Amino acid sequence: MRGGAADPPDLAARIRASxxxxxxxxxxAYLPQILRAARGAGLDAQxxxxxxQSAFGTFIATAPRFEGRSRVRTWLFGxxxxxxxxxxxxxxxxxxxxxxxxxxxxxxxxxxxxxRPPRPVDAALEASEVRREIEGCLEGVPTKQRMAFVLxxxxxxxTEEICKILEVTRxxxxxxxxxxxxxxxxxLETKGIRG
Amino acid sequence: MQSxxxxxxxxxxxxxxxxxxxxxxxxxxHLLYCRRCRRYAADLDTIGRVSRETWDIASVDSQxxxxxxxxxxxxxxxxxxxxxxxxxxxxxxxSDA
Numbered sequence: 001m002r003g004g005a006a007d008p009p010d011l012a013a014r015i016r017a018s019x020x021x022x023x024x025x026x027x028x029a030y031l032p033q034i035l036r037a038a039r040g041a042g043l044d045a046q047x048x049x050x051x052x053q054s055a056f057g058t059f060i061a062t063a064p065r066f067e068g069r070s071r072v073r074t075w076l077f078g079x080x081x082x083x084x085x086x087x088x089x090x091x092x093x094x095x096x097x098x099x100x101x102x103x104x105x106x107x108x109x110x111x112x113x114x115x116r117p118p119r120p121v122d123a124a125l126e127a128s129e130v131r132r133e134i135e136g137c138l139e140g141v142p143t144k145q146r147m148a149f150v151l152x153x154x155x156x157x158x159t160e161e162i163c164k165i166l167e168v169t170r171x172x173x174x175x176x177x178x179x180x181x182x183x184x185x186x187x188l189e190t191k192g193i194r195g
Numbered sequence: 196m197q198s199x200x201x202x203x204x205x206x207x208x209x210x211x212x213x214x215x216x217x218x219x220x221x222x223x224x225h226l227l228y229c230r231r232c233r234r235y236a237a238d239l240d241t242i243g244r245v246s247r248e249t250w251d252i253a254s255v256d257s258q259x260x261x262x263x264x265x266x267x268x269x270x271x272x273x274x275x276x277x278x279x280x281x282x283x284x285x286x287x288x289x290s291d292a
Contacts, residue, residue, distance in 0.1 A: 105200075113198060181207045
């Protein structure tokens, strides 16, 4: 059930029947991933725990409706994404930020060549304090962009699965990833994180 | 001919995944001679790698996982009123901690 492997063939039916053992197996297999994604999405430790528990609560409550058209993991991450969006809305974490598309465009001239060339970040990013800077830089990134980044870079899910979780097209996912990475890169540059 | 802007967008949006073979070839050639785009691509790789390392190490505490698993399992048992067999796996059975 873990990682990239497909769900066992009878799992959907067992979940639909609210088989306690099947649900316990799902919790055991995916709880660390779900908790990590909640933290990666910018929730503090306590809120990440609360959201994780709430996500599994919803999973258990809605188990009889699980039709098995997607993987259990996809379904769980979908529930988690909606819980995180709710939590961040309550915290008003999605700060209004500058138009990141304009920031990206400003790096190029009319012919599409670099006007402000990128400088390397490799050496500095090894330091642990810089990792905290990354967390800080991700703080104001809108939830959907941040979840796209977390699911791609941290959970390493494939495009199709992320699109199902976030309910977006492939093109939209590309825009979300581009904006999240551009924000992160610009923020690190602003903080002077350079090699 | 693709511009640096086009290449940077393709890289940052994971657009190469769904690009045709010709686009992928042109991007590869562009990266061979364009130091700036190469650096941009390397930056994004580094940011992704450091993010993975950060949340792998910092955010998943095994005691927290065990405590949460116990709490959620109790919720399942509360609903069913019957304790299921222990789950096999590579982690220890959750404690009451």
